[in-house]
Amino acid sequence: MDTALRILLKSALRDRISLFWSVVLPVGLLIGLGIVFDSPEYRGRLLAGSAAMGVFFWALFGIAFETLSHRNRGVYKLLRATPFLTVAFVLSMTIARALIALLSGAVVIATGAVAFGVDVGWRESLLMLPVLLSGTLCFTCLGFLAANLAGNEAQVSMVCNLFSLPMLFVSEAFYSLDKAPHWLQGLSRVLPFSHFVDALRLSLEGDASGIVLPLLVLSGFTALFLVLAVVTFRWDAEGGRTPANRSRD
Template identity: 35%
Template sequence: MSSFSALTTAGYRASVRDRTTVFFTFAFPLLFLVVFGLIFRGKTVEASGRGYIDYIAPGVLSWGVGNAAVFGVAFTLMQWRRDDLLRLIRLTPTPLVSVLASRYVIALVIGAVQTALFLGVALLPVFGLRMAGTWPLAVPVLVCGITAFLAIGLVIGSRADTPEAVAAVANCVMVPMAFLSGSFYPIDAMPSWLQAVSKALPLRYLNDGISQAVSGSASLAGIGIACGGLAVFAAVFGVLALRTFRWSNTS
């Protein structure tokens, strides 16, 4: 078995065996979908005429996928470094790319399961999401989004030395972004200056791309803008992650 396969298998088993991780990865974001979906059931956004569920489902999905990517890799790197596992891995022929690639594959799998679960629930008659035939265009947006948020998680996990620090920093990044990027509140209903601020946030592009694909308003230009914006964030934070990566807390 290659080092990449071994790390991926170990990471997957650790994820599914931890009930707390499973709950906050899948059930906790889904709870937001259920609560907001029931509160705004049958209501529409006056500015666009679209149902609230058309914003809520893609928004909560985007936030859940981004959250899972950030917290998953950040906590893993912090724990592995604190327990000296990264230092031991460094003493083997395992390259850094194998360590990072294993986490990337796990994040993609988790994102795929989250997407199927969230959309499946949102399509139930009680919520009434109407998914257009352009929904496959959400796939490249999701891949780019997971890549961008994984890079953000790498930066956090490389600098934070305790679980409390990871949780504090990651929440400070993800919670405000959720509200400013349209995950819980439609961007169309925000003041114009807040709409401008949201364009500087990666979650805005993930929200926009998935929302367009699911609602049927997607175009190649719109999906390209979403993927391009996420690619820029992935590149910036990816370079920063490589520069800040530490194999141990003493180096």
């Protein structure tokens, strides 16, 4: 498993498109909007929203495209002919992606701390660690689900956008919804990304008790996405499970 983890980690680091969406774009938004809206209160919201968006895009889009690529190249079918269990391979891929998600979040937060003087101490950093891990795991499971629902790259991009755009636009990552219609505020509260943003913002404020509820909500969504990903899992591009396949689950 260690060898697989190293290989997958190197592969993830070569994923330049996902790195752009998870690091370059959030940092660019953070600096650009931070300069335009010169307010300490807004910069705190902006920092949490930018970091959350980077982790969100990395976990969702990155894992979806990588899973689809592995399936279409027959990687999962080949794994069934080896002693290496598919679940161990998927776990290695998830860990590799989670490590880079933590790194991308750290880059965005460090940029905000340096560029805008946002105070991020040891307490805030320790509180952010479980938040970033929970968000990564939740949206990684969603990425697996997106890959299962798609048959090619165009479809996986469409499915990921279908999942991500509503979550991003109805969250408070970059603006407040206090004056939005009640139905829109309610919709925001039933989507996991909003709770991820809340948890990150509260961790940056050092509120240890405040992050408990968002983390519980993220855990619930993680379980839901995991079950759906398992139910819809396909071993190959043609789909379908045979009795032999079930024996390896």
